[in-house]
Amino acid sequence: MTDINSIQINFDQGQVILLNICLGFLMFGVALDLKLSDFSYVLTNKKAVLSGLISQWILLPFLTVLLVWLFQPVYSIALGMILIAACPGGNVSNYAVHLSGANVALSVVLTMISTIFCALSTPFIFAQLRKFIPEGHAGEIIFDISFMNMISTIVQLILVPLILGYVCVTFFPMLVNKIKGVVKKLSLLIFIGFVVAAVAGNLDNLKNYIGLVFFIVLIHNGLALAVGYFFSSSIMKLPSDDAKAISIETGIQNSGLALILIFNFFDGMGGMALIAAWWSVWHLLSSLALATWWKGRNKAIS
Numbered sequence: 279m280t281d282i283n284s285i286q287i288n289f290d291q292g293q294v295i296l297l298n299i300c301l302g303f304l305m306f307g308v309a310l311d312l313k314l315s316d317f318s319y320v321l322t323n324k325k326a327v328l329s330g331l332i333s334q335w336i337l338l339p340f341l342t343v344l345l346v347w348l349f350q351p352v353y354s355i356a357l358g359m360i361l362i363a364a365c366p367g368g369n370v371s372n373y374a375v376h377l378s379g380a381n382v383a384l385s386v387v388l389t390m391i392s393t394i395f396c397a398l399s400t401p402f403i404f405a406q407l408r409k410f411i412p413e414g415h416a417g418e419i420i421f422d423i424s425f426m427n428m429i430s431t432i433v434q435l436i437l438v439p440l441i442l443g444y445v446c447v448t449f450f451p452m453l454v455n456k457i458k459g460v461v462k463k464l465s466l467l468i469f470i471g472f473v474v475a476a477v478a479g480n481l482d483n484l485k486n487y488i489g490l491v492f493f494i495v496l497i498h499n500g501l502a503l504a505v506g507y508f509f510s511s512s513i514m515k516l517p518s519d520d521a522k523a524i525s526i527e528t529g530i531q532n533s534g535l536a537l538i539l540i541f542n543f544f545d546g547m548g549g550m551a552l553i554a555a556w557w558s559v560w561h562l563l564s565s566l567a568l569a570t571w572w573k574g575r576n577k578a579i580s
Contacts, residue, residue: 309443330388354549364403366392371530378569380522503529533558
């Protein structure tokens, strides 16, 4: 087995563009079920938004440092863990919240805020967390994220699909009623397709090195989901639908952005890339399973 830092992860710009198109379609499907009243609820319940930001910007990084101390992984894997924790919420979280029947508007607002501010928050959180892990051979790492690129991302992946969905619901309600069912089914297929494509593209790497990161990512992601939910429901006393949204927002991180940063600023460091690549697969599986379970419970209660 070769050194972990020599691993090459299959990830190119063409895949990023395709992924962005698919995510935009997911958001369009979510928008078909959104109403302006959903956002007015969020804006008048600032406690829910604040709870989500605390969970993602404070609790998740703190949890990550504790796990690094507990597992004491190799330096590059530890760097990957803290970079994941420093990234904004992933856009697929909005679809997962939608699937679970929880508060989609809150999820969208939290994703928008964390993405817009990640040009500042991601470098800052990463730099602070890096101080708490043992020094390695990587040297001093400084990186910058373009604020305008983040604005462009949020507009393309979230705002444009939401506006298109709202326009369709407002001006073409009959058309929406006809296509909504098909769009939902197609969105679910796309969601599952992410998992299949991610596994297929890196099958050899996953087979050879999965043992190094499988349980770390499973526990990291699982505790992130749990911390988000119990902090929101038990400590902040938020409604269940809000707590579910915050749970998924905390557990689904923008691992695609993490991979881009790894390739641009860390020379594709193998341990970091492996953590981000497997997180990309696992958080889709875990969020899909959790959202489906919550959806089933909602039906059983009703």
